[in-house]
Amino acid sequence: MSWTDIGTLDDIPVRGARVVKTGHGCIAVFRTTADEVFALDDACPHKGGPLSEGIVHGDSVTCPLHSRVFAFATGEAQGADTEVTQTYPVKVEDGRLMLDLSKLADRSAA
Numbered sequence: 789m790s791w792t793d794i795g796t797l798d799d800i801p802v803r804g805a806r807v808v809k810t811g812h813g814c815i816a817v818f819r820t821t822a823d824e825v826f827a828l829d830d831a832c833p834h835k836g837g838p839l840s841e842g843i844v845h846g847d848s849v850t851c852p853l854h855s856r857v858f859a860f861a862t863g864e865a866q867g868a869d870t871e872v873t874q875t876y877p878v879k880v881e882d883g884r885l886m887l888d889l890s891k892l893a894d895r896s897a898a
Contacts (some may be wrong), residue, residue, distance in 0.1 A: 791886040792887050793884050794806075794808050796884055797800045797823065797880050797883055797885060798883075800817060800818070800819040800826070802819055803819070803845070805817060805839070805842075807816075807838075808833070810892060812822060812889075812892045813892065814830040814832070814840075815827050816830040816838075816839045816849075817887065817897060819844075820846070820847065825880060825885060826847075826875070828851065828860065828874065828877065829863075829874045832870075832873065833865075834851070834853075834856055837852050838852065838856065839851060847861060848874055852879060856871060861873040861875070861892075862875065872890035
């Protein structure tokens with residue numbers, strides 16, 4: 789894995805998100821009430837809604853356009869067999885957020 793420092797945990801509000809813009813697309817990094825962090829493509833696979841503007845609850849986010857709920861761990865939508873958004877490894881190390889963008893680069897190279 790190739791970890792990229794994207795800021796501090798405190799840069800993301802509890803139950804909120806931050807968008808990381810890359811040359812290959814935008815990634816939404818979420819923070820839960822338990823200070824866990826998760827990263828997903830920022831665009832909902834259904835209608836392209838900005839997941840970073842959705843409602844964070846538990847270990848999921850609700851799309852602001854059509855209320856589809858996506859699990860942070862898997863990117864899968866509840867009740868929709870085909871709607872899945874890409875997840876990315878993210879971790880907190882010494883208070884810093886570290887994001888692995890290798891999946892994004894691999895996908896864009898294909």
